[in-house]
Amino acid sequence: MTLRRLGLSLLVLAAAAAPAGAGERAAAPGANVESVVGFATRLSPELAASILDADAAAHRVGAAGVQPDPTFTLQAWDVNSKGVGQPWIGQRWIGLEQTVRLWGKTDLEKGVAAAEADAARHGSHAVELDLVARVKTVYAQYNAAHRAVELAISLRQRLEEVAELLRLRYGASSVNQQEVIKAELEAANAAADVVRREGEEKSAVARLNALIGRQAQAPLAAPKGFPALKARLTLASVQEMARSYNPQLAATHARVRSATGTKELTDLNYYPDVTVGATYVQRPVGQDSGQFLIGFKVPLQYEAKDAEQRVASASLGAAEARNDALRIRLDGEVAEAWFRLEAIRKALKIFEHRQLPPARLSVETAQKGFDAGAADLATLLETERRLRAVELELLALRVEEQSRFADLERLAGGSL
Structure with missing residues (x-):
């Protein structure tokens, strides 16, 4: 799975370096969050x-826990200025020596390497989850920026219609020049706001493209709205999922296993490795013979080995402490994100059900009254501002909801 993902990443990275063509524009991401996450x-x-x-760490497992290479020896006796013997009648010793690591040292080394590979793999997964969370947050900002442009254009059109209506009424009714000027100023402000919102949308596009590894000006499809989120979440279930699947916590578990194996290896340093060998002796005169050897290093440097044990013990204690600290911090971060998400969702309900409908109704009522000449310009503009503020606050809350939900997924170690 890792190699397949790596191959896909390298192939698409090479393709991304080429200029964007018509095919890429046709398949531009951005319509939904899944397309952006995929890129x-x-x-x-x-x-x-x-x-x-992670792939490099996985390959290190194959190089760990192996016996040293054997040593081949060739010895020639009775060597003089003319060569070996007179000529080549001296003895020749042909031997092979092998150091054997006993006491389970090779298995421990392989276990340490496997634990480090697991830590690297979980670390890669953590990078992926963090990337996905950031992409979802920025995509929500892009979505909100696109929607804000639509709202700004709608407001500009309404205010331009109001200004045009006042210009038609000027001189033929009680509309004075100050009202016409005020309406034109409001329409100009709305037009400027459209330009500013369009700039914010382009900025969000550049930020999102940079995050997903594309050129800043690469095209994005128009978003189709905020993605649906799971409505019901319990704090206990998310915390339990985080304890089981959070990759950073899994990586610290793997580092504890690695430190435990390293500590056990240092305990075995007092047990020496054994060297065995055999030599075939060729004699110029008489019968050939052989000899065998066995040897081991005498572990006299106890101070160094004691120091290695103390280092390994301290490292193991530190790894266990980091694991406990991360578990406690993870529970707290999940709770913090969950409570913020719940508060945002409650605020969203208030704005959607108690502020947005009255604000829209107020604008409709003021517009009808203004068209009929029963409401003044100030009332209409005030209702437009109030509706505009509610709509923008709703967009901000939507972005915050998407961001907090993405944080929860990152902490939980996957989709909720």
């Missing part, structure tokens, strides 16, 4: 680097 997981150089690191 991010394929194009992100940061994610590709983490996958390579």
Whole structure:
């Protein structure tokens, strides 16, 4: 799975370096969050680097826990200025020596390497989850910016219609020049706001493209709205999921296993490795013979080995402490994100059911009254501002909801 993801990342990275063509424009992401996330997981150089690191750590497992290479020896006796013997009548010793690591040291080394590979793999998964959470947050900002442009254009059109109506009424009714000027100023402000909102949308496009590994000016499809989120979440269920699937916590578990294996290896340093060998002796005169050897290093440097044990013990304690600290912090971060999400959703309901309908009704009533000459310009403009403020606040709350939900998914280790 890792190699397949890596291959896809490298292939698409190479393709991303080429100029965007008509085919890419036709298949531009952005219509929904899934399309953007898909591009991010394929194009992100940061994610590709983490996958390579995990792949390198996985390959180190194959190099760990192996016995040393054997040593081949060739000895020639009776060597003089003319060569070996007179000529080549001296003894020749042909031997092979092998150091054997006993006491389970090789299995421990392989276990340590496997634990480090697991930590790297979980670290790569954490990078991916963090990338996806950031992409979802920025996509929500892009979605809100696109919607804000639509709202700004709608407001500009309404105010331009009001200004045009006042210009037609000027001189033929009680409309004075100050009202016409005020309406024209409001329409101009609305037009300027459209330009500013369009700039914010382009900025969001550039930010999103950079995050998913595309050129800043690469086209994005128009978003189709905020993605639907799971409505019912319990704090206990999300915390339990985080304890089981959070990749950072899993990586600290793996580092505890690695530190435990390293500590056990240092305990075995007092047990020496054994060297065995055999030599075949060729004699110029008489019968050939052989000899065998066995040897081991005498572990006299106890101070160094004691120091290694103390280092390994301290490292194991530190790994366990980090694991406990991360578990406690993870529970707190999940609770914080969950309570903020709940508060945002309650605020959204208030704005959607208690502020947005009255604000829209107020604008409709003021517009009808203004068209009939029963309401003044100030009342109409005030209702428009109030509706505009509610709509923008709703967009901000939507972005915050999407961001907090993405944080919960990142902490939980996957989709909720």
